[in-house]
Amino acid sequence: MKVAVIGANGQLGSEIVATFAGNGAAVRALDHSHLEVSSLESVTRCLSELEPGLVINTAAYHHVEKCEADAALAFAINGLGARNVAQVSQSLGAKLIHISTDYVFDGNKRVPYTEEDLAAPLNAYGNTKLAGEFFVRSSNPRHFVVRVSAIYGLNPCRAKGGLNFVELMLKLSREREELRVVDDEFVTPTTVAEIAKQLVVLSETSEYGLYHATAEGSCSWHEFARAIFDLTGTKVRLERARPGDFPAKVPRPKYSVLENSALKARGLNLFTNWKNGLENYLAQRDGSKS
Numbered sequence: 364m365k366v367a368v369i370g371a372n373g374q375l376g377s378e379i380v381a382t383f384a385g386n387g388a389a390v391r392a393l394d395h396s397h398l399e400v401s402s403l404e405s406v407t408r409c410l411s412e413l414e415p416g417l418v419i420n421t422a423a424y425h426h427v428e429k430c431e432a433d434a435a436l437a438f439a440i441n442g443l444g445a446r447n448v449a450q451v452s453q454s455l456g457a458k459l460i461h462i463s464t465d466y467v468f469d470g471n472k473r474v475p476y477t478e479e480d481l482a483a484p485l486n487a488y489g490n491t492k493l494a495g496e497f498f499v500r501s502s503n504p505r506h507f508v509v510r511v512s513a514i515y516g517l518n519p520c521r522a523k524g525g526l527n528f529v530e531l532m533l534k535l536s537r538e539r540e541e542l543r544v545v546d547d548e549f550v551t552p553t554t555v556a557e558i559a560k561q562l563v564v565l566s567e568t569s570e571y572g573l574y575h576a577t578a579e580g581s582c583s584w585h586e587f588a589r590a591i592f593d594l595t596g597t598k599v600r601l602e603r604a605r606p607g608d609f610p611a612k613v614p615r616p617k618y619s620v621l622e623n624s625a626l627k628a629r630g631l632n633l634f635t636n637w638k639n640g641l642e643n644y645l646a647q648r649d650g651s652k653s
């Protein structure tokens with residue numbers, strides 16, 4: 364099967380390319396220089412040449428503050444861009460995997476969100492990603508809309524720049540004696556390696572629809588930092604952030620834990636506890652350095 368991966372040099376896209384290629388797919392890795400998703404003409408030209416059986420769209424404008432500052436641009440990429448990819452993949456007879464986000468929720472729940480829960484985004488990023496979901500669902504019936512959350516992997520997120528959370532914590536622990544990390548925002552950290560494997564399994568089915576795809580369990584960012592330091596034997600004083608230590612410029616969900624109900628209902632769920640993913644990431648990272 365020919366697979367076209369959009370956003371192929373991104374944090375998630377690069378892992379998807381490697382995993383699908385490792386699974387025997389003929390992968391075409393498309394980065395921003397190959398196509399601009401907000402342009403229907405660009406998407407049509409690029410994908411028509413390739414004639415893929417499966418398109419995977421990881422491209423997004425997802426720096427939350429930048430989205431808030433330029434919601435029109437965010438909508439052009441996250442909303443209309445998703446529509447363009449969905450329309451073109453449909454016209455080519457290709458399946459589509461579209462990556463979305465936990466930020467479609469407002470975070471007011473205290474038990475994990477299922478696919479049945481009402482989306483109510485708090486910010487422009489979440490709103491434009493939700494618009495993208497609707498465009499995909501109405502433009503290509505052979506779609507998998509896959510919401511992921513708090514992802515990390517060997518390649519950093521291009522939109523956010525800098526290091527992923529694990530690397531940032533380890534770097535700061537070398538530079539400081541004490542670290543303060545927020546304890547009132549709950550997520551499920553999930554490695555891109557786990558997501559990519561799950562997408563391979565999903566892509567081989569015809570179980571189209573909306574999916575949550577995160578590791579099991581949940582933690583605050585403070586608990587995540589604690590686990591990173593415990594597993595790496597790092598000695599640093601880890602404190603809870605005080606109110607006002609990290610004032611949010613844009614509202615974000617305080618609780619965005621997702622339940623993989625749809626994957627589980629179909630017997631497709633591969634994810635295990637987020638701590639297993641962290642252990643595997645740390646081993647992989649050490650292996651890639653030696």
Ligand SMILES: NC(=O)c1ccc[n+]([C@@H]2O[C@H](COP(=O)([O-])OP(=O)(O)OC[C@H]3O[C@@H](n4cnc5c(N)ncnc54)[C@H](OP(=O)(O)O)[C@@H]3O)[C@@H](O)[C@H]2O)c1
Pocket residue numbers: 369370371372373374375376394395396398399400401420421422423424425440444462463464465492511512513514515519520521522523
């Ligand atoms: N990072 C997270 O924690 C997180 C959490 C929840 C959901 N997600 C979702 O997961 C997906 C992947 O995230 P990621 O962390 O892998 O992001 P990333 O590292 O920033 O990668 C995004 C990729 O998309 C490309 N791209 C951006 N705008 C484009 C456009 N207009 N046309 C074509 N390509 C474009 C980027 O290229 P350039 O960099 O060259 O522009 C980059 O290759 C996104 O859909 C995001 O909404 C991420």
